[in-house]
């Protein structure tokens with residue numbers, strides 16, 4: 001879909017045909033016209049204020065002595081006026097390279113952003129992002145625009161779960177994407193024993209160790225969910241280790257049926273140590289090969305990450321009617337797989353990891369832990385985790401106030417360095433203001449935002465009101481209104 005890529009805002013491809021160049025120029029003209037249209041109309045009283053000069057120093061007589069004022073194009077608002085009328089938005093722009101998201105409605109200029117460039121420029125201390133807003137306010141659209149345009153700049157995007165299957169079209173439009181559909185009767189598989197890609201620098205012995213550890217972590221997490229958080233006793237833990245070691249040695253692509261077999265019928269020397277301790281683990285794991293979880297995690301993965309892939313989507317729409325614990329187990333396995341793939345240190349790829357409908361995923365404590373790990377390890381792994389949720393009340397589904405799980409989720413929100421706040425209901429704003437550090441003016445603003453508009457808070461002290469700009473091509477791919485309209 002080079003046509004779509006050619007229309008990505010603010011991006012000039014290394015090679016482009018005449019038609020593509022023409023399309024790009026036309027798009028840029030359209031964007032500039034939109035930016036001009038978005039300009040606030042001047043307010044005469046405030047505009048009578050002393051203007052900043054554009055010389056090396058300000059004018060002493062007007063009391064503007066100090067560092068030089070920016071040289072503003074004629075259609076832009078003056079900074080004194082901006083500073084008085086809208087102090088919380090009195091910004092000179094981020095000045096970093098990035099994907100164009102939309103229009104900064106105060107300056108009328110284009111607003112662009114890249115989580116890693118923001119960090120390099122010192123605007124933020126990390127790369128995690130949060131997007132929060134009421135139903136239908138434009139969260140997914142904003143994220144799709146940001147993601148698609150970051151991909152055009154060479155970043156990569158993984159959607160950890162896509163309960164409405166709305167990112168599938170985006171991935172298809174961008175091309176070079178991996179889409180795996182998980183659910184009863186669906187073709188996608190994520191092998192619970194998949195150890196992810198082998199690091200380039202690992203020899204056979206090191207890789208056997210890494211694969212063993214990864215499988216052990218995933219299977220232990222799944223067992224804990226299958227057994228209602230019961231911990232493995234020392235005999236069970238040893239039985240699991242021996243069985244995993246056996247399947248890793250005897251099969252190049254081990255699957256859970258082989259693990260169940262090794263747990264039920266351990267070799268004689270293993271049986272001398274652990275007796276029948278593996279049998280109950282085997283019975284718990286049978287749920288992955290029979291019953292409600294069969295046919296999703298019990299065969300070699302169809303999810304394969306090719307280095308040339310630019311986007312990856314786990315389509316989880318078929319899991320919608322599954323039980324909460326089935327959903328949680330699926331999320332544990334797919335998240336573990338994604339983590340192994342993305343934190344390959346030898347790769348130079350930077351991934352934005354989108355947790356769409358995060359409120360649903362956060363009902364499971366393991367998933368919250370995995371999200372938290374991603375936020376903590378973001379710098380190490382070269383990732384930018386994006387959590388999308390509706391409002392602070394989403395946390396009520398996670399646990400009572402002051403429960404550890406809820407506090408962890410709250411921490412995920414407050415740790416985000418880029419906070420994209422779409423319209424909020426008034427009653428939720430006071431608490432949200434505390435969590436996200438909103439000023440009084442920002443609290444007033446977030447209840448008035450229109451569809452497609454958001455307050456972007458960057459790092460500790462920068463804020464912008466941005467209207468996400470989507471082109472006609474984007475609209476055809478991003479739109480979610482058809483089903484809403486009935």
Ligand SMILES: Nc1ncnc2c1ncn2[C@@H]1O[C@H](COP(=O)(O)OP(=O)(O)OP(=O)(O)O)[C@@H](O)[C@H]1O
Nearest residue numbers: 134135136137138139140141451452468479480481
């Ligand atoms: N920036 C925008 N420009 C134009 N239209 C927009 C914009 N943002 C959103 N819309 C319109 O609003 C619809 C809903 O947007 P979107 O699906 O992004 O909302 P949402 O906040 O993700 O909703 P939900 O809470 O249901 O997931 C879109 O299909 C589109 O028609």
Ligand SMILES: [Mg+2]
Nearest residue numbers: 136139140141
């Ligand atoms: Mg959405």
